[in-house]
Amino acid sequence: MRRAPRLLLLLLGLLALTRGARGQADGPPGGPGAEEEGAPSLRIAPSNAAFAFNFYHLVAALNPGSNVFFSPLSISAAYAMLALGAGADTRAQILEGLAFNLSDTSAPDIHRGFQHLLLTLNRPRGSLETRVGSALFLSQALTPRPGFLNRTAAFYGAQPFPADFLDPEAAARLINSRVREETHGKIDSVVGSLGADTAMVLVNYIYFKGRWKSPFGRSRTTPQDFHVDQHTVVKVPMMFQEQDSHWYLHDRHVPCSVLRLDYQGGARALLVLPDTGKMAQVEAVLMPGMLHRWSRLLQKRYRHRHRAYFRKLWLYLPKFSASGSYNLDELLPQLGIQDLFTRRANLSGIAAQDNLLVSKSVHKAVLDVDEAGTEAAAATSLSVTFFSAVHNPRILKFDRPFLLAILSADTQSILFLGKIVNPTQP
Structure with missing residues (x-):
């Protein structure tokens, strides 16, 4: 039996309270850039919040007595983006697993909501820095559909990069270098070994760096x-x-x-x-x-x-640091996203090749809290x-x-x- 090409999702959340640059202007809450009632991003906020707590309760129940820390936004954005390349049943499972009611919110509205949300979060805000982004590392053997690349770029700002997975060490270095750059060195290495049958690696990251309004001495x-x-x-x-x-x-x-x-x-x-x-x-x-x-x-x-x-x-x-690392391919099926990690997955919208499935999906989040603020590469x-x-x-x-x-x-x-x-x- 021919082995299925593998799709790997790496989701990274960095939150840091840190010594940000001083003397920069800060927009007040509700000032320029504040969302107006009815904005596309506000329409998806209730579902994103519902997914955040669904995931929290799942992880907390499985890890009693342990720290829990994650970025629900990173997970939701990455999987919503993946839904752009999924067939009908797989797409519905993904979006409903993210707590969207497709009878109330259509898939196009969901993607427009994320588009507006990410654009808003990525705006410059003085000493508050929030950056959310995605990157697609594509095998030379994969023929991605232009429509998938165009939509992921338009709605989620995803950047495509060619990667030679026949040289797994070189591909891992490329991915780790990109992650290190985007997270300001907070996450140094996320990929250890990759199989030669890897077709695509999707990396989503969120980086937050803020200063307290009232710092601690x-x-x-x-x-x-x-x-x-x-x-x-x-x-x-x-x-x-x-x-x-x-x-x-x-x-x-x-x-x-x-x-x-x-x-x-x-x-x-x-x-x-x-x-x-x-x-x-x-x-x-x-x-x-x-x-x-x-x-x-x-x-x-x-x-x-x-x-x-x-x-x-x-x-x-x-004053502390905390982190979380979660295998989403083991957790998300318990929230209804099941076919995606099996041979029943329909990802025909990503590429012409068949048998494409998600073999591994990892989410990592890092938190640092100190007297000046927070830095995290949840x-x-x-x-x-x-x-x-x-x-x-x-x-x-x-x-x-x-x-x-x-x-x-x-x-x-x-x-x-x-x-x-x-x-x-x-």
Whole structure:
């Protein structure tokens, strides 16, 4: 039996809080470049958020007690782009697995939404740098359809590169060099060995580099305890702020505190700190509607009603690095994308060759959080009451496992999503 040509997907997410250049102008949230109601990117935002939490719950269930960190946007964009070359049944599986309802949103609207989303995210924004892109490394034996190359370039900005997979080491060097360049060296090597039957390697990356609007003072960072669980305590460099006001809430009905930290340029982080021992209860209600509710409440237009809770806060947050690596060909079939990784795959829109299938799909994400910022090469009707911690009304200390989401305010997109169980784990 003739061996099927292989298609390899490499999806990379880099998020970094870092020492960005100083003195650059930053557009305010909602300023130039902010999305208008009805923009194509906003139409796909609910589905992208739904996929983010579907994937989170899957990975968290399979990796209890471990850090989780990934870029849902990188995964969604790469697979939506791949759907451009898929036949009807395979295409429907891909898009529905990404949480799109094809009765409500047509495939052309999905691609137009990603086109607008990527163009918006890639706009220059002063000291906030967000870049999302794709590259196609094509075997000389593959005859790609011009329509596929044109559409992937037009909607997703994908760049094609010839690669000689008959020389696997040279092909790996080419791909790794490109990845290293696009991720500013944050991810040095993603390809170890490639088979001579590889037909195409698709690489998608997202790189985020932002500075906190209110940086932490480096001289205030000290080693402190972080309680991984009731039996495990590790030492972490704990950052500290006491002079800046922050938006935060404690949800009476969901046992957690939620903090919003803004980046210069319009992006923001939401950090969710479950009450001691309550991570499972918080994860149980973690869904797009809950994230939207927290985000909506933690906005300036609510300040006049909850003035006392935009206040100076003794804030403790670990300085740490985290990463995630996931074999999507093993995970996505559990979300309904099944045929793509088997001989039932119909990828006839990519090339004239038959038997093309995805043999391997890898997603990697890296996160660095420090005093200056971040660098990375990731509904219920419950009522909310804002109130202070009982024992000390001005202390919020992330000294136990917490959840983290990095959001693009303009596009209402989740760039990265994760759970930090142990900040000392790389």
